[in-house]
Amino acid sequence: MTEAQEAPGLPRAYDPxxxxxxxxxxxxxxxxxxxxGAGNRARPGAxxxxxxxxxxxxxxxxxxxxxFTADMEDVMxxxxxxxxxxxxxxxxxxxxxxxxxxxxxxxxxxxxESRASLGRERYLERMWAFVNTTRETIIRQSRRFGSSLDxxxxxxxxxxxxxKAVRTAFARLYTDGLAYRxxxxxxxxxxxxxxxxxxxxxxxxxxxxxxxxxxxxxxxDGTVRPDRWIEIATTRPETLLGDVAVAxxxxxxxxxxxxxxxxxxxxxxxxxxxxxxxxxxxxFGTGAVKITPAHDPxxxxxxxxxxxxxxxxxxxxxxxxxxxxxxxxxxLAEARRRILAELEVRGDLVxxxxxxxLIGRCQRSNDVIEPRLKTQWFIRTKPLAERALEATxxxxxxxxxxxxxxxxxxxxxxxxxxxxxxxxxxxxxxPAWYCPDGHITVTADPAGPSACETxxxxxxxxxxxxxxxxxxxxxxxxxxxxxxxxxxxxxxxxYYPNSVLETGYDIIFFWVARMxxxxxxxxxxxxxxxxxxxxxxxxxxxxxxxxxxGNVVDPLEAIDEIGADALRFALVNGTSAGNxxxxxxxxxxxxRNFGNKLWNAARFVxxxxxxxxxxxxxxxxxxxxxxxxxxxxxxxxxxxxxAAVNRAIADYAFGEATRILYDAVWSELCxxxxxxxxxRLTDTSLSSAAREATWWTLVEALDTNLRLLxxxxxxxxxxxxxxxxxxxxxxxxxxxxxxxxxxxxxRRDEAAETEVGVVIDLVxxxxxxxxxxxxxxxxxxxxxxxxxxxxxxxxxxxxxxxERLARIRPLTIHSTRAAFLAATGGAGLSVIGSGxxxxxxxxxxxxxxxxxxxxxxxxxxxxxxxxxxxLAAARARLANEAFVGKAPAPVVEGxxxxxAELADxxxxxxxxxxx
RNA sequence: GGGCGGUUAGCUCAGUUGGUCAGAGCGCCUCGUUUACACCGAGGAAGUCACUGGUUCGAGUCCAGUACCGCCCACCA
Numbered sequence: 001m002t003e004a005q006e007a008p009g010l011p012r013a014y015d016p017x018x019x020x021x022x023x024x025x026x027x028x029x030x031x032x033x034x035x036x037g038a039g040n041r042a043r044p045g046a047x048x049x050x051x052x053x054x055x056x057x058x059x060x061x062x063x064x065x066x067x068f069t070a071d072m073e074d075v076m077x078x079x080x081x082x083x084x085x086x087x088x089x090x091x092x093x094x095x096x097x098x099x100x101x102x103x104x105x106x107x108x109x110x111x112x113e114s115r116a117s118l119g120r121e122r123y124l125e126r127m128w129a130f131v132n133t134t135r136e137t138i139i140r141q142s143r144r145f146g147s148s149l150d151x152x153x154x155x156x157x158x159x160x161x162x163x164k165a166v167r168t169a170f171a172r173l174y175t176d177g178l179a180y181r182x183x184x185x186x187x188x189x190x191x192x193x194x195x196x197x198x199x200x201x202x203x204x205x206x207x208x209x210x211x212x213x214x215x216x217x218x219x220x221d222g223t224v225r226p227d228r229w230i231e232i233a234t235t236r237p238e239t240l241l242g243d244v245a246v247a248x249x250x251x252x253x254x255x256x257x258x259x260x261x262x263x264x265x266x267x268x269x270x271x272x273x274x275x276x277x278x279x280x281x282x283x284f285g286t287g288a289v290k291i292t293p294a295h296d297p298x299x300x301x302x303x304x305x306x307x308x309x310x311x312x313x314x315x316x317x318x319x320x321x322x323x324x325x326x327x328x329x330x331x332l333a334e335a336r337r338r339i340l341a342e343l344e345v346r347g348d349l350v351x352x353x354x355x356x357x358l359i360g361r362c363q364r365s366n367d368v369i370e371p372r373l374k375t376q377w378f379i380r381t382k383p384l385a386e387r388a389l390e391a392t393x394x395x396x397x398x399x400x401x402x403x404x405x406x407x408x409x410x411x412x413x414x415x416x417x418x419x420x421x422x423x424x425x426x427x428x429x430x431p432a433w434y435c436p437d438g439h440i441t442v443t444a445d446p447a448g449p450s451a452c453e454t455x456x457x458x459x460x461x462x463x464x465x466x467x468x469x470x471x472x473x474x475x476x477x478x479x480x481x482x483x484x485x486x487x488x489x490x491x492x493x494x495y496y497p498n499s500v501l502e503t504g505y506d507i508i509f510f511w512v513a514r515m516x517x518x519x520x521x522x523x524x525x526x527x528x529x530x531x532x533x534x535x536x537x538x539x540x541x542x543x544x545x546x547x548x549x550g551n552v553v554d555p556l557e558a559i560d561e562i563g564a565d566a567l568r569f570a571l572v573n574g575t576s577a578g579n580x581x582x583x584x585x586x587x588x589x590x591x592r593n594f595g596n597k598l599w600n601a602a603r604f605v606x607x608x609x610x611x612x613x614x615x616x617x618x619x620x621x622x623x624x625x626x627x628x629x630x631x632x633x634x635x636x637x638x639x640x641x642x643a644a645v646n647r648a649i650a651d652y653a654f655g656e657a658t659r660i661l662y663d664a665v666w667s668e669l670c671x672x673x674x675x676x677x678x679x680r681l682t683d684t685s686l687s688s689a690a691r692e693a694t695w696w697t698l699v700e701a702l703d704t705n706l707r708l709l710x711x712x713x714x715x716x717x718x719x720x721x722x723x724x725x726x727x728x729x730x731x732x733x734x735x736x737x738x739x740x741x742x743x744x745x746x747r748r749d750e751a752a753e754t755e756v757g758v759v760i761d762l763v764x765x766x767x768x769x770x771x772x773x774x775x776x777x778x779x780x781x782x783x784x785x786x787x788x789x790x791x792x793x794x795x796x797x798x799x800x801x802x803e804r805l806a807r808i809r810p811l812t813i814h815s816t817r818a819a820f821l822a823a824t825g826g827a828g829l830s831v832i833g834s835g836x837x838x839x840x841x842x843x844x845x846x847x848x849x850x851x852x853x854x855x856x857x858x859x860x861x862x863x864x865x866x867x868x869x870x871l872a873a874a875r876a877r878l879a880n881e882a883f884v885g886k887a888p889a890p891v892v893e894g895x896x897x898x899x900a901e902l903a904d905x906x907x908x909x910x911x912x913x914x915x
Numbered sequence: 916g917g918g919c920g921g922u923u924a925g926c927u928c929a930g931u932u933g934g935u936c937a938g939a940g941c942g943c944c945u946c947g948u949u950u951a952c953a954c955c956g957a958g959g960a961a962g963u964c965a966c967u968g969g970u971u972c973g974a975g976u977c978c979a980g981u982a983c984c985g986c987c988c989a990c991c992a
Contacts, residue, residue, distance in 0.1 A: 014954080203989085210992080234992060247992095281991065289992050298990040357992090403919065407987065410918070414988085505987090540927090542985080562954095574928055574940085579920080580985085584927060586941050593940095593954045604951030651931070659929065659939075667939095674951075682950095764958090771958040777947055807949085882972035883934095891934050891973095898935070 014599035016563025035086035049080035055092030097427035165481035190318030191367030212351030233285025384517035427468035476514030626693035632752035786820035787836030
């Protein structure tokens with residue numbers, strides 16, 4: 001038992017730390033997170049709800065983006081759980097091979113160690129120790145967020161089940177002809193000492209130089225012509241060591257006479273042809289391009305077209321290799337300087353102009369990415385992509401927000417093969433073995449092959465590939481590897497395909513596309529029916545959060561300050577799918593204030609229990625015979641809120657749902673519902689049955705709002721709910737209580753909404769008049785009222801509330817306008833609404849009434865002016881034959897009613913203003 | 916070079932299928948010790964919904980174009 005359970009009500013002050021304390025443990029103890037947990041009240045036969053979350057990298061603590069991700073997912077999961085569906089939300093961690101190595105290398109660097117100094121084995125030991133601590137940090141954080149994850153299923157992309165899936169998947173791709181090994185141009189990061197995929201290369205603007213260099217013509221007898229040359233333009237002079245041709249455009253008249261001749265590449269003294277190829281642009285540089293197939297994607301393509309040799313001139317460390325003759329061993333920058341200097345001396349460097357260009361940099365280390373020829377494993381993506389596209393085109397998988405489908409289409413249509421080899425240590429080793437003859441053997445067997453598949457050489461002569469897989473290869477298997485695939489498990493049958501994938505749009509290609517492609521290939525089914533993409537959390541001025549900029553919001557700090565509920569509410573409220581959000585302090589504050597408001601409203605409700613109701617009794621529905629208009633109004637509005645929230649959630653419009661709830665709790669329940677209820681609760685002239693009905697109405701409204709808010713503010717709502725009377729069918733914990741059902745809808749009551757609507761208008765009008773006339777708020781004023789039967793009836797039915805909320809007494813309701821006019825004699829403050837008219841009299845005992853009346857006249861003049869304007873517009877609309885003829889009948893009718901109301905108000909105002 | 920998103924009150928943003936949709940919060944101004952809440956209550960001021968055309972009886976809401984801002988994709992030396 002917690003304090004909250006024992007306390008008769010709630011502590012006076014809302015303290016998030018106290019509220020959150022112990023609740024997560026209660027959920028855990030009740031075993032409600034697992035789809036088949038003992039405390040989970042899933043309906044038998046209900047369709048499971050399975051959500052996929054991006055497993056966070058084990059590289060460190062979670063940031064506010066993770067908190068937002070977890071929040072969105074928890075909202076969906078809690079909503080589904082309360083709707084009686086078995087929910088599976090599986091916690092996981094990603095080994096993030098390259099990201100993890102970058103982080104660990106940085107730590108090692110601080111200790112004077114390095115990857116090289118430790119060696120593979122000790123390095124990996126060190127990595128395991130590192131991830132074992134970050135894993136604990138991440139789990140602790142997730143719990144503080146309130147994430148209702150099924151912790152018994154915690155998975156890691158480096159655990160054995162994942163390894164098995166990776167080996168099996170790769171072996172099958174190989175068998176299916178979708179994995180192949182070849183030498184091709186790859187993106188080499190010298191800092192990370194590995195290749196990376198195209199997605200990991202970030203084009204970065206840089207001001208470089210475009211140099212013009214002369215290559216001299218070589219005669220057929222081998223003599224070099226000092227007076228005849230071709231001028232090429234390049235931004236990378238050091239790559240000339242690998243040049244194998246010069247290309248010009250076929251239609252370029254400037255170089256007709258040079259076509260087919262040979263030129264000399266200096267320093268390496270290589271004689272290469274001048275070729276033509278339409279890839280060359282006539283209007284750029286000199287119109288002649290050096291071709292370096294081993295170090296430039298476009299040149300590589302050109303080289304393939306012309307069957308040119310490919311000469312690699314860089315080594316792994318980013319230095320010139322032995323093919324660079326005298327430059328071998330030099331760093332690329334140094335080589336460039338020396339080459340330029342020597343060209344200058346020879347008189348062959350003839351131009352240098354600044355040039356804006358894009359340099360590819362490593363997403364992880366920011367090093368310059370060098371395209372190089374490498375022998376790598378690739379996944380043939382075209383056939384996989386086609387099936388992924390088919391899934392979204394057919395609607396079997398839906399992407400939200402929809403406009404991401406275009407991005408999706410484009411990328412998958414233009415997809416290139418995926419280099420999955422990485423020359424890293426931390427990850428899944430590629431299960432491929434090579435025999436001395438170069439035969440390849442791939443197997444999913446953890447023990448490896450027994451012999452070469454092709455030539456049957458014994459295993460002892462085989463060598464396993466040293467490389468590991470791109471980390472996204474194992475993440476791409478996540479939706480089914482976590483359920484036991486490749487084995488045909490109960491979990492797989494029950495929970496695959498998953499329901500919703502929830503993640504940020506920034507990894508749509510890295511992760512979403514790969515899961516779709518691999519999922520469909522291996523299971524025959526798209527892994528989820530809905531892909532919900534959320535936006536990025538940015539700082540207060542819209543900048544990307546980053547540790548180096550120092551503008552990050554630490555979720556734990558925010559939770560310490562304002563509580564997990566407020567942080568969660570702030571992250572969801574006012575946001576929509578796919579759109580970035582700015583996390584400003586005021587949004588956090590607003591959410592915290594809302595939590596405080598709810599807390600205090602609950603305190604009031606619980607504290608207002610009539611003495612005739614037993615403290616520990618079960619919650620009962622209010623007695624229908626004892627309900628007044630205010631009670632029926634509260635029930636009706638709560639029903640409307642429920643419907644609106646349901647609609648919003650069905651549309652995945654969670655930011656809309658919180659907005660509705662914020663408004664419902666603050667503006668409706670608190671500002672009017674509770675204030676109206678106070679009138680009856682404190683009215684000792686009423687029967688106790690009437691007062692009990694009022695109280696049960698409030699409890700019911702509070703209860704419904706708590707249920708609706710629970711997915712968004714789980715701790716706070718659970719804490720309040722614990723202190724709230726429960727129905728006999730209710731469980732002990734709100735987390736597994738039923739979502740407000742269809743019976744709530746039957747509480748809509750148009751008549752009550754109209755009645756209370758009149759009273760609200762009256763109270764507002766009178767308060768407004770009082771305020772404008774600077775009447776002391778504490779002064780009670782007499783009011784005369786006349787109105788149509790509906791308005792008069794409403795005022796009569798809610799007379800005590802009207803009196804109290806507008807602070808008026810006595811209230812005289814006249815049955816005829818003549819009587820009303822006779823009684824008021826034109827004195828006092830006028831308040832005019834639709835269907836009624838009131839005069840607030842005896843404004844002040846001391847001050848000169850004349851002044852106040854003059855002030856009031858000014859207010860009425862302004863009101864008359866605006867009302868006349870509205871009336872004129874409304875009349876003009878009705879005078880338009882096209883409108884009356886073409887607009888739908890209800891719209892026209894509405895305009896007529898509106899016009900009549902306005903005319904009525906104008907008439908009354910004019911009358912009041914008659915001298 | 917292609918594509919996408921944004922541009923609504925001083926600030927941060929909502930506005931579902933075109934018809935009380937011109938809104939909310941914060942900020943600002945005036946009041947307020949009414950027994951849930953000053954992390955509050957009551958009232959108020961404030962926007963030609965980026966611009967230009969078009970469709971329509973009617974357009975922040977649909978279409979076309981323009982201007983800024985942001986993002987994504989792309990082999991231009």
